[in-house]
Amino acid sequence: MRKVAVYRNGIFAGILIEENRKQFVFKYDKNYFDDSQMPAISLTLPKSQQEYTSEVLFPFFFNMLSEGVNRKLQSTQLRIDEDDSFGLLMATAQSDTIGAVTVKPLIEK
Numbered sequence: 001m002r003k004v005a006v007y008r009n010g011i012f013a014g015i016l017i018e019e020n021r022k023q024f025v026f027k028y029d030k031n032y033f034d035d036s037q038m039p040a041i042s043l044t045l046p047k048s049q050q051e052y053t054s055e056v057l058f059p060f061f062f063n064m065l066s067e068g069v070n071r072k073l074q075s076t077q078l079r080i081d082e083d084d085s086f087g088l089l090m091a092t093a094q095s096d097t098i099g100a101v102t103v104k105p106l107i108e109k
Contacts, residue, residue, distance in 0.1 A: 004103040018086040026052045057085045064093050
């Protein structure tokens with residue numbers, strides 16, 4: 001299981017979890033959800049107390065990744081399997097993303 005903290009404009013918004021290669025979960029943080037001034041991170045993930053689940057990496061997060069030659073180059077340089085979208089997200093979406101959302105790996109102790 002791998003987890004990332006999801007931030008919108010530097011504010012903690014929720015957690016994205018890869019249970020396994022076929023099970024993904026996103027849940028908004030309670031404080032972020034309770035703040036009516038904070039918008040949803042995506043139109044496809046509206047603010048809700050429910051856990052969103054998917055058998056593939058949510059399209060919103062998948063679309064934060066490079067494609068084609070750039071993806072191949074990143075996977076080679078970072079030594080991450082090109083098919084490991086969650087791993088690439090963890091490694092490349094920590095800063096300087098297109099848009100307001102970034103992610104940071106969570107390591108449980």
